[in-house]
Amino acid sequence: MHEARPTRTSGEQGIPRPERASKGQRRRQQILHLLTSDPESNVTVSDLSETFGVSVATIRRDLTDLQEQRLVTRTYGGAALQRLPAELTMVERESTHSDAKRVIGRAAAELIEDGDLVILDSGSTTEQLAIALGDRPVSVITNGLRVVQQLVPYERVRVTVLGGSLRGFNETTYGPDAEAMLRHVYATFAFIGTDAVDPRRGITSRTYEQARLKSIMLSNTQQVYVVADSSKLGRHQPFNYWSTLPAGWGLITDDGAAPEALTELRAAGAEDIIVARTPGEET
CATH class of the missing domain: 1.10.10.10 (Winged helix-like DNA-binding domain superfamily/Winged helix DNA-binding domain)
Known part of the structure; x- marks a missing residue:
């Protein structure tokens, strides 16, 4: 049986002194x-x-x-x-760190209660959350076509698909229409995917429009959880578009996460860190 255990770390983050431009x-x-x-x-x-x-x-x-x-x-x-890391298609993403994404999805699904209104960002990890959720009486709002595909068979899940433009490469919707729909929503949870989590800048997006949409998701919910496998933590990559994380955000990751990366994220404001065990670590 897979487990998800909350891990809490503490640490102090030094405050840099302002410097003159030398x-x-x-x-x-x-x-x-x-x-x-x-x-x-x-x-x-x-x-x-x-x-x-x-x-x-x-x-x-x-x-x-x-x-x-x-x-x-x-x-x-x-x-x-510095070049950006290559963007993977959804098919490629699904086969990358698949065990970690599966247990992260299950750990996230366990947080959801019947009657909740949940925002699911697009992505291969949130797709695993949708699979783990199953047929339950909850409402899901999403911009991810793969998420929608997983929830189609279920009668009790009420699904709202954000409209707008389609970015076919990662099978997601975005744009002013999607943003306008989200502004009328206040969810119980928002589960947000990303290519990288940076303690200073937040979470990354490939485009400005996707970053805008993520920012609205982060604002219009009671509790935010970033769902990211351990390879995405502490990656100070030169992405151009970032969304700042709100106070009290949470993280769900796998047990490959480096302790120092979790400590750094805790110091940056992550209040609830859930570490899900991958099958290879079962004893």
Whole structure:
């Protein structure tokens, strides 16, 4: 039998002192500007040294600093803009970390009570939640076509599909119509999927429109749970679109999560962290 156990961690997060923008910081910002103005280009250490009138060693330190921030990738003799990780199709997502997503979905479904109004974000993990939910007297609002597909056979589940435009690649709806529908909703729970959870920035989306929709989901509910397998925690990826998590948000993940990642998320405001055991960890 699969288990879901709440894990609570505590820790203190240092408050950084405000700093004046140094010459080095301004130079690194200008290097980033050069790269973002032509994302397919590379910059070389020698060219940057000549452009900014500083030593090669100084430029190398600048590029190392930018790489540590996940903003650039070092190349032979220079650097390039950090590329986003490739986006997977829904079929590919379903076969990636499938055991973890299955137990996360089951743990999330256990929180839902009869009569609840639930927002289910699109995604392969929320699809597993829909499978685990089964035929129960609850109301589900979703923008995920795979979620809808799993709930179609059930008579007691009342499903509302958010309208709007269709993003076929990840089988989700979005746009002004979907946002307008959500603004008339206040759910018991919202279960939100993501490609990455960052303690500083929140949860990521691939597009601005998806980030807007997630933000409304996060606002229009009593309790938010991010459902994310352990590979997505602490990933300081250079995604462009983020949604800030509300106070008191929760996380449901699997037992592959690094303790330090959970501690960092707890310090950033996660009040309820549920760690679901994957089959390989059963004893």
